[in-house]
Amino acid sequence: MPSRDQHPTVWPALYATELGRIERRLHDGTQNRLAAVTVLLGGARRALNRDPGAADAMLGRAQDATEAALAELRAVVRSFQPPVLAGRGLPGALSALAAASPVACRVDAELPGRCAEEVEATAYFVVAEALANVAGHSNARHATVALRHRDDLLHVAVTDDGRGGARPGAGLDGVRGRVEAVGGTFALTSPSGGPTTLTARLPCGL
Template sequence: MFTKILSRGGRASAYLARRYVRALLLLLALPNGLLLGWLIPAFTGALVKLANSERVRAAKYLGIPAGPPLPPAAPRRPGDVVALFRDKSFKRSLWLLLMPLVMIPELVVAVIGVVGVPAAIAGMLLWQTAPGDFALMGVDVNNWFEALTNGPAQIVTSLAVLGWGTPALARLHAGLAHGLLSPSEDQLETARLEQRVEELTKSRAGAVDSHGAELRRIERDLHDGTQAQLVSLAMRIGIAKQTMAEDPEKAAKLLDDARDGAEQAMNELRGVLRTMYPPILADRGLAGAVSALCARCPLPVDLRLGELGQVPAAVEAAAYFVVAESLTNITKHSAAGHVDVLMERRDADLYLTITDDGIGGARVNEQSDLLGRGSGLHGMLSRVQAIDGQLELRSPIGGPTNVEVILPCG
């Protein structure tokens, strides 16, 4: 019982004492803040940060989640008082100015709880050395009767204050601080919208970059492959036309070569088109296309397909390329012996996981490392973010590696 009182009361007294110190510092800074706060934006930002700090400490004492903080102070020009008093975070932070008003009563209660028992024991034992100079329960001690009655009463009172009064006061202080310094619903909604806009801006930038890189790759493939084949094809047909009358056999051979070149150009063109939207998706759907990918993988693949429902074409293409790139990376770099693929519909989202039992250590990099790893994962991430999806990679050294993708279908 006594240990519980000391533990509970000591923690509450320490919390109130720290609040007293911070309130004292705030009180010392208050004159400069009132004089210069409207002029210097940094004072406003510091007050909001102090409010968030107090709120976190209050939540920690209460043992509850701190929740979202107050948004940072709104940017403003020096001396812009109108913008200052429109700032909801600043107005919320003004509740901190109540701390100096309550710091003295709170400290008195904490001191009574902590010092009361040692002071009572000292007064009971030492009153004879200086009669009238020791006080117990606020009464000067001049005889043993007063010492033996007021001393135990002060001990009991101090323990009660320490075990119940101080914790109740600390909880009240922490509860008020947490409630008064919490952002309003409007601020939370605004913060969520701003975060959403920032995420969409980043994903849009990634989509634009990914789209540009994809266009450059397609242009390069067409220029270096298909176009070269078509130029060669035109030259062969032209030469065959010139030699047709003089050397029919040579012309026939050139036409045969031209036919082979045309077939090769068609194959290369089909390969480029497959990277844009694989024809197998149109022919067999997402489930059939993914099944074909897993069947062609040289490693054993355990594929589990749930009900997919109607999936938009962009989501189908993204999911297909994620599986294709993942299986390619696993085959090349993971030294895995087995792969698990799960694809299913979860409400309005398409859920996809690819797990292998390889060596791990996969990372998302914009450029390939010395072993040629990383850039493919970055391409997957860009493709997923472009349609507002989420990709999470877990690949500790030693494995296993898990790629989890959530693609919105709404």
């Protein structure tokens, strides 16, 4: 797979493609729904005194449209896929994360194929957050990222040889939420003295 240095024009093109996809989803879905909310709220305001029943009905429709827009925004956010995933696949993208980590990190990946984009993006962000925690808090010298496909699940594990005692916080709570949003499970084991292992199991559908 080409590196950033070998093909400097590839990566901007990948970013542009991904940004275009996000823009289309926001324009075709969320933006149109929010425009409808604005129209409905304006109509409800004008009808409030002369026809309270009609105003109430429009407010109900505005609420429904707002909830639909929020659901679409959540779906768009969950589908964010770093362009490196499209270009290098999940093992390659995680190898790039490992190479950039200040803690020596090895990636051990055995996957028979690609997972859904949303699942790969989730796995990528799980590992990115885990390695950030390793670098910032663990006092570890080494870390390992393992990827396996078993029983139609993508198993992701990040282990470090640091001091242990890690506790869930804002970052890891966000990881848990992202994992559970795609129907996966999340676990953290970190006894005092280490090692610390963060695991996520994601529905893969290979």
